[in-house]
Amino acid sequence: MKDKVVVAAVQMDVVLYDMKANLQYIERSVKEAKEEQNADLVVFPELANIGYIRGRNKEFGCNYIKVSEKVPGEFTDGLCEIAKNYGVYLISGMTEAHPKIAATLYNSAVLVTPKGEIAGVHRKAHIPGYEKHYFIPANTNEVFETEIGTIGIGICYDNQFAELTRSYALKGAEILVMLWNMPNFSNQPQMLHRLTSTRAFENRFYAVSCNRIGENGGISFFGHSAIANPLGELISAAADEETILYGVLERDLLLAERAQMSIFRDRRPELYGELTKPL
Numbered sequence: 001m002k003d004k005v006v007v008a009a010v011q012m013d014v015v016l017y018d019m020k021a022n023l024q025y026i027e028r029s030v031k032e033a034k035e036e037q038n039a040d041l042v043v044f045p046e047l048a049n050i051g052y053i054r055g056r057n058k059e060f061g062c063n064y065i066k067v068s069e070k071v072p073g074e075f076t077d078g079l080c081e082i083a084k085n086y087g088v089y090l091i092s093g094m095t096e097a098h099p100k101i102a103a104t105l106y107n108s109a110v111l112v113t114p115k116g117e118i119a120g121v122h123r124k125a126h127i128p129g130y131e132k133h134y135f136i137p138a139n140t141n142e143v144f145e146t147e148i149g150t151i152g153i154g155i156c157y158d159n160q161f162a163e164l165t166r167s168y169a170l171k172g173a174e175i176l177v178m179l180w181n182m183p184n185f186s187n188q189p190q191m192l193h194r195l196t197s198t199r200a201f202e203n204r205f206y207a208v209s210c211n212r213i214g215e216n217g218g219i220s221f222f223g224h225s226a227i228a229n230p231l232g233e234l235i236s237a238a239a240d241e242e243t244i245l246y247g248v249l250e251r252d253l254l255l256a257e258r259a260q261m262s263i264f265r266d267r268r269p270e271l272y273g274e275l276t277k278p279l
Helices: 019-037 058-066 074-086 129-133 156-160 162-170 190-203 251-260
Strands: 004-011 041-043 089-097 105-112 118-123 143-146 149-155 175-179 206-210 213-216 219-222 226-228 234-237 243-250
Touching: 004 019, 004 206, 004 226, 019 041, 019 074, 019 089, 019 243, 041 175, 074 089, 074 105, 089 118, 089 149, 089 175, 105 149, 118 143, 118 149, 149 156, 149 162, 156 162, 156 175, 156 190, 162 175, 162 190, 175 190, 190 206, 190 226, 190 234, 206 243, 226 243, 234 243, 243 251
Parallel strands: 004 041, 041 089, 149 175, 175 206
Antiparallel strands: 004 243, 089 105, 105 118, 143 149, 206 226, 213 219, 226 234
């Protein structure tokens, strides 16, 4: 991990179906984050390209599928251009069309380098509720080695499974990036602050949560994005406003906390067999 990494989490509204408008907002936010804090990594919410889904609906589903894209595509090409122009890493959620099967979607997150290259894609593995009518679950659980550190990515419901985020830590993750479309009806907003702290503390790494705000199809989103250090302390936290959160991630703190509490050495995997058994 780089000695100091400046992270920006962009808590934004997302315009339904309008990829170009959302991409323009992304570019403005990257410009601001670079000019104000010289950010190394800028993070955007889940499904930041075309917005969130709604309950099972044929007409909506048809329209939503029609504006979804493959990777690479126009949206990721735009992200690559922005990342290269401003010399930053970008992580953004997006609706991804299956490369071969028509009308089949992944809920994905793409990592782009300052060279304007796609370094990796995480596809949501845990699909809740009515999202099952729109997205198929994937099996990705890789971490991505970059010049600023090794990054694991979780998308919304993924992050409620400590097994997945611990697997990232065991694969070398130093930074966990969690993208959300957490709605008001599902949880109390402060829960996102607590969960971000917990994921950071239990793995002694940095955790970044980026949730959206605004409304899609009668569903509103509560924001409360946060950045936590390996002690589980919140470096930065938002309420429900449109904002950019900043945090400085320091390598020495991560090393010191892992030296102090050797949680990986002290694991007892022989006791955890129930975790891998199906119900």
